[in-house]
Amino acid sequence: MTYERENIANMHGYIPGEQPDSPDIIKLNTNENPYSAPDPVIETLRHITGEMLRKYPPPTANDFRQVAAQTHEVASDNIIPTNAGDELLRLAITTFVEPGATIAVAEPSYSLYPVLAAAHGAGVLEIQRNDDWSLPRNLAQQISDGGAQLTLIVNPNAPTGTLTSVADLKELAEAIPGVLLIDEAYVDFVDPDQGYDAIQLIGDHPNVLILRTLSKGYSLAGLRFGYGIGHADLISPMLTKTRDSYNTDLVSQKIATAALTHRPFAQKTWEAVRQERDRMVRELHAFGILTTDSHANFVLATIPGDFAGGAANLYQTLKQRGIFVRYFDLDRLGDKLRITIGTPDQNTALLNALKELAT
Amino acid sequence: MTYERENIANMHGYIPGEQPDSPDIIKLNTNENPYSAPDPVIETLRHITGEMLRKYPPPTANDFRQVAAQTHEVASDNIIPTNAGDELLRLAITTFVEPGATIAVAEPSYSLYPVLAAAHGAGVLEIQRNDDWSLPRNLAQQISDGGAQLTLIVNPNAPTGTLTSVADLKELAEAIPGVLLIDEAYVDFVDPDQGYDAIQLIGDHPNVLILRTLSKGYSLAGLRFGYGIGHADLISPMLTKTRDSYNTDLVSQKIATAALTHRPFAQKTWEAVRQERDRMVRELHAFGILTTDSHANFVLATIPGDFAGGAANLYQTLKQRGIFVRYFDLDRLGDKLRITIGTPDQNTALLNALKELAT
Numbered sequence: 226m227t228y229e230r231e232n233i234a235n236m237h238g239y240i241p242g243e244q245p246d247s248p249d250i251i252k253l254n255t256n257e258n259p260y261s262a263p264d265p266v267i268e269t270l271r272h273i274t275g276e277m278l279r280k281y282p283p284p285t286a287n288d289f290r291q292v293a294a295q296t297h298e299v300a301s302d303n304i305i306p307t308n309a310g311d312e313l314l315r316l317a318i319t320t321f322v323e324p325g326a327t328i329a330v331a332e333p334s335y336s337l338y339p340v341l342a343a344a345h346g347a348g349v350l351e352i353q354r355n356d357d358w359s360l361p362r363n364l365a366q367q368i369s370d371g372g373a374q375l376t377l378i379v380n381p382n383a384p385t386g387t388l389t390s391v392a393d394l395k396e397l398a399e400a401i402p403g404v405l406l407i408d409e410a411y412v413d414f415v416d417p418d419q420g421y422d423a424i425q426l427i428g429d430h431p432n433v434l435i436l437r438t439l440s441k442g443y444s445l446a447g448l449r450f451g452y453g454i455g456h457a458d459l460i461s462p463m464l465t466k467t468r469d470s471y472n473t474d475l476v477s478q479k480i481a482t483a484a485l486t487h488r489p490f491a492q493k494t495w496e497a498v499r500q501e502r503d504r505m506v507r508e509l510h511a512f513g514i515l516t517t518d519s520h521a522n523f524v525l526a527t528i529p530g531d532f533a534g535g536a537a538n539l540y541q542t543l544k545q546r547g548i549f550v551r552y553f554d555l556d557r558l559g560d561k562l563r564i565t566i567g568t569p570d571q572n573t574a575l576l577n578a579l580k581e582l583a584t
Numbered sequence: 585m586t587y588e589r590e591n592i593a594n595m596h597g598y599i600p601g602e603q604p605d606s607p608d609i610i611k612l613n614t615n616e617n618p619y620s621a622p623d624p625v626i627e628t629l630r631h632i633t634g635e636m637l638r639k640y641p642p643p644t645a646n647d648f649r650q651v652a653a654q655t656h657e658v659a660s661d662n663i664i665p666t667n668a669g670d671e672l673l674r675l676a677i678t679t680f681v682e683p684g685a686t687i688a689v690a691e692p693s694y695s696l697y698p699v700l701a702a703a704h705g706a707g708v709l710e711i712q713r714n715d716d717w718s719l720p721r722n723l724a725q726q727i728s729d730g731g732a733q734l735t736l737i738v739n740p741n742a743p744t745g746t747l748t749s750v751a752d753l754k755e756l757a758e759a760i761p762g763v764l765l766i767d768e769a770y771v772d773f774v775d776p777d778q779g780y781d782a783i784q785l786i787g788d789h790p791n792v793l794i795l796r797t798l799s800k801g802y803s804l805a806g807l808r809f810g811y812g813i814g815h816a817d818l819i820s821p822m823l824t825k826t827r828d829s830y831n832t833d834l835v836s837q838k839i840a841t842a843a844l845t846h847r848p849f850a851q852k853t854w855e856a857v858r859q860e861r862d863r864m865v866r867e868l869h870a871f872g873i874l875t876t877d878s879h880a881n882f883v884l885a886t887i888p889g890d891f892a893g894g895a896a897n898l899y900q901t902l903k904q905r906g907i908f909v910r911y912f913d914l915d916r917l918g919d920k921l922r923i924t925i926g927t928p929d930q931n932t933a934l935l936n937a938l939k940e941l942a943t
Contacts, residue, residue: 228763229680261635279620280616281614321587
């Protein structure tokens, strides 16, 4: 006898990237920022008392909302703090998608989306990106024809790292009937010279919801803190109805607020990652390993079939040497590895391993 | 134009108890433990580094699961850590209740349940408790007739504090077709002399799910950490499928593990609360204010209509004096106040205020 709903019994759960515990591992498989958060952020922990934890936290994390609003030059009403970006994804599906209805995703994409849809009893319209990973020209038409109530676009995309322009997102938002969630988990690593800023869309586009997380850009994956940015009418039902009543805890609220307050430190890590990303692209190219034009803190590298036995074998060989990268045994990705940009030393260690394997 | 689902647009959100910020307030309105967690638990915060927070947390909080399993003499497979008890409630509804189906609650009860049901698009079968707040004899029949896929029983109940016996819960679990969630948010305050232990049910009753939280018993409401205890087959779909992929963060995992490890300290606070509870019942009785037989860290007090203008007025008068208690403007509760047991000084301050108001 099982008590699960049928859709739950039939679905598969999300499989996160491996989290080896050993400090000797060079961990380039789950897109963490290679640099730790600065002391003033971590010191926030030292000032939390038992008396503070004894009481319920501020239910909607209003201190954080204010700092986030200032950071992005929007109002507090445009911000919903969440238990990492994953909670916002779930809330968007819960709030805007009827069970039995459909969400749309541009593949390849974040593999959690279909899992959340399955748990909700929603269908997934998987629309393939072009060969260069850009969005297909008829995307909006496909979404409209499929009646998707929510469209999820990672930007920069994972696992490709490619960036869709704000102009294209704006056009998409205007052409589809439902909500457009722009998952900007990796946006902090976009070069400011790109002039990319999708937040400008929320004023005139009440169906645009932007996801941000402190996991990567602010070196706080262990904290589980993210937030949504959108029109107040879009934020409100999630904030006042579908969110768990105290969804973020006091400690994470305090650290997250400090992290945004000390944003200049984080910005330095973004610049350091970009410099190393450029180096990695060049050096991998010298091995005949081509990468996508990545704007994130990882590159998607195409491994030639005659290089160390191809992508799947190379993944295993590197793992045996204590270097973890990500291999997706999926359509269109079988000859590729997603490599997180690490510290210069970590990246050099990977390149040295590749040099040995290439000869 | 709204993008909300119709059931979300039509529902009302949960209204938490007031959380006044001033330290001068005597806060007896949201059932927090009046004593802070001990230093060894809080010192856990001092040992968390930026490097630890940089990486993703253990996805299923296995260290905590082990300690919880030892504490309750069950296996790790019987434990699911959650972002406070509220997440477990939502997961149970998501996992075991079809949208359009029904949950059953024994009223009066935790007012979050109907909110979670509404967000899920599920109906609520509200079954009234007896006049003495015990469960009605035909409860199982009503639940079966109503086809409820999930039954939620708070035990000790909130806001009444009354305790249902394990024998009655066992009978109920065997007589209903769906899952029985026993919400033990307040169970730590039950006198050990009662011999109450519902965890013994999970071995032979694969439909029994027990909710625990560190919010009250362990003085950690600000942390948002709870867990479910149940048959491995009941826990598994929530742990591997419907839970957000990293639902608890590293900091809360560490503190929660320390809290269970230092359980003897928490047990002393439970005993202190019980002693004060006994005193409050006696002293309130002396004012002609009768209470339920509470096994929780609060009492439900019936305010005579001629005492300070009755419950609603007394609530306001106390609030003006900086003493917050909880008033529910609801059927069967309109002449009552729920009073959290505070420190001896806080309780005495309340009694002194009542003494002034009684004359």
